[in-house]
Amino acid sequence: MARISVEVDGIAYEDEVEPRLLLVHYLRDRLGKTGTPIGCDTTNCGACTVLLDGRSVKSCSVLAVQVDGCDITTIEGVSSDGVWHPVQKAFHEEHALQCGYCTPGMVLASIDLLKDDPDPSEEAVRQGLEGNLCRCTGYCNIVRAVRRAAQEMRVTTP
Amino acid sequence: MIPASFDYFRPSTLDEALEVFAGAGEEAKVLAGGQSLLPLLRLRLAYPTAMVDVGRVAELRGVADRGDHVHIGATTTHDEVVRSPIVREHCPLVALATATVADPAVRHRGTFGGSLAHADPAGDLPAVALALDMVFVVRSSTGDRTIPAADFFLDYLESALQPGEILTGVRVPKLGPGWGFHYEKFHRTAQAWATVGVAAAVRQTNGTVEEVRVGLTNMGPTPVRAAGVEAAARGVEAGRNGSLRQAAEQAAEGTDPPADLHAQPDYRKHLARVLTHRALVSASAHRSPQT
Numbered sequence: 001m002a003r004i005s006v007e008v009d010g011i012a013y014e015d016e017v018e019p020r021l022l023l024v025h026y027l028r029d030r031l032g033k034t035g036t037p038i039g040c041d042t043t044n045c046g047a048c049t050v051l052l053d054g055r056s057v058k059s060c061s062v063l064a065v066q067v068d069g070c071d072i073t074t075i076e077g078v079s080s081d082g083v084w085h086p087v088q089k090a091f092h093e094e095h096a097l098q099c100g101y102c103t104p105g106m107v108l109a110s111i112d113l114l115k116d117d118p119d120p121s122e123e124a125v126r127q128g129l130e131g132n133l134c135r136c137t138g139y140c141n142i143v144r145a146v147r148r149a150a151q152e153m154r155v156t157t158p
Numbered sequence: 159m160i161p162a163s164f165d166y167f168r169p170s171t172l173d174e175a176l177e178v179f180a181g182a183g184e185e186a187k188v189l190a191g192g193q194s195l196l197p198l199l200r201l202r203l204a205y206p207t208a209m210v211d212v213g214r215v216a217e218l219r220g221v222a223d224r225g226d227h228v229h230i231g232a233t234t235t236h237d238e239v240v241r242s243p244i245v246r247e248h249c250p251l252v253a254l255a256t257a258t259v260a261d262p263a264v265r266h267r268g269t270f271g272g273s274l275a276h277a278d279p280a281g282d283l284p285a286v287a288l289a290l291d292m293v294f295v296v297r298s299s300t301g302d303r304t305i306p307a308a309d310f311f312l313d314y315l316e317s318a319l320q321p322g323e324i325l326t327g328v329r330v331p332k333l334g335p336g337w338g339f340h341y342e343k344f345h346r347t348a349q350a351w352a353t354v355g356v357a358a359a360v361r362q363t364n365g366t367v368e369e370v371r372v373g374l375t376n377m378g379p380t381p382v383r384a385a386g387v388e389a390a391a392r393g394v395e396a397g398r399n400g401s402l403r404q405a406a407e408q409a410a411e412g413t414d415p416p417a418d419l420h421a422q423p424d425y426r427k428h429l430a431r432v433l434t435h436r437a438l439v440s441a442s443a444h445r446s447p448q449t
Binding site: 002018019020022025041042043044046049052055056057058060061062063065066068109112113128130131132133 | 159162163166168189192193197199213237260261262263264266347349
């Protein structure tokens with residue numbers, strides 16, 4: 001067993017974990033953060049995407065012991081004081097989800113993308129989200145939502 | 159799936175890592191970003207008894223301009239490589255190919271040295287290492303040694319790294335002015351391995367091709383240098399219709415491509431010729447200004 005201390009969605013945790021425990025299992029089974037789904041379990045689909053020290057990673061491909069001392073943001077930590085993140089709001093308004101399974105990963109990958117590129121073209125959004133699969137194939141609305149969120153974020157944070 | 163159990167070590171210096179690795183037994187593996195290794199563990203295709211996590215060893219990370227070459231530390235992430243002004247200026251082919259590795263989330267974790275040490279002929283970077291004659295810097299408890307890229311890739315997922323040796327970084331020679339570069343990759347989705355990939359570097363003088371280097375991805379159990387293309391392209395007029403196509407016809411010569419769900423060997427050979435042509439044309443068009 002290894003001891004880790006990690007901050008998840010603003011709360012500090014200290015835990016004993018088996019080295020083989022994957023981050024996604026730690027989040028879901030230990031911390032109860034089931035907002036992060038397990039999709040393919042093969043580093044393909046991006047459903048389990050979280051932010052690790054601010055950058056998107058696939059939490060099925062990171063060991064919990066590797067994030068000792070790090071800061072994790074899951075979909076459960078992106079709203080603040082009950083107010084949705086602009087990306088969440090835009091996904092809602094553009095109907096950028098059908099079954100919703102890929103949505104947490106899409107939202108977190110989008111937040112990461114918008115940090116680098118506050119005004120992405122349609123092509124840039126498609127490239128930036130290439131690691132996230134939507135098996136309902138609802139990509140058009142997802143791209144629209146990300147660009148809408150970008151616009152809103154530019155207005156609210158000039 | 160859940161990986162099998164292993165002991166986990168997280169040294170903070172290279173010396174400590176070498177000591178732990180040497181004492182951790184034959185089935186120990188070095189872990190960096192884990193983007194190739196952890197999927198293998200999860201599928202239970204690999205059963206290391208111990209993992210030596212070098213992710214926090216600061217001296218293994220970063221890009222440095224060393225005069226005639228660029229040193230890329232083994233645990234520098236793909237994302238850091240792509241963003242590095244030194245890499246973009248002096249090793250554009252590395253930046254171009256690395257930007258096609260998997261997807262952004264994987265590039266945030268996966269490392270330059272990890273991808274090379276993994277020695278997957280379907281990975282994008284081994285072919286680039288071969289085309290650019292990179293030099294691998296390796297350390298063990300007995301000291302440093304260097305391995306030229308041409309001697310590094312021995313077989314499928316098998317490199318020249320010996321037990322107890324850790325890849326510390328890679329030297330990428332600066333090629334100088336007059337070169338153009340391109341990485342052409344054919345794959346189904348971002349996360350899929352290249353069905354075939356072609357790394358090309360072309361040096362021209364006044365429109366005449368002086369020198370060509372071509373590395374092929376996924377055309378055999380190791381990355382392959384397309385020597386036939388390199389010889390055939392020398393001296394041709396890059397702008398003359400069909401001249402580069404003719405050279406690219408040699409691309410599949412001497413290759414032994416795998417058969418899998420995505421492509422049979424004959425189709426891969428066809429792809430190698432077509433993609434090599436595209437890569438040569440693009441590399442010729444994107445040459446750096448002659449200074």
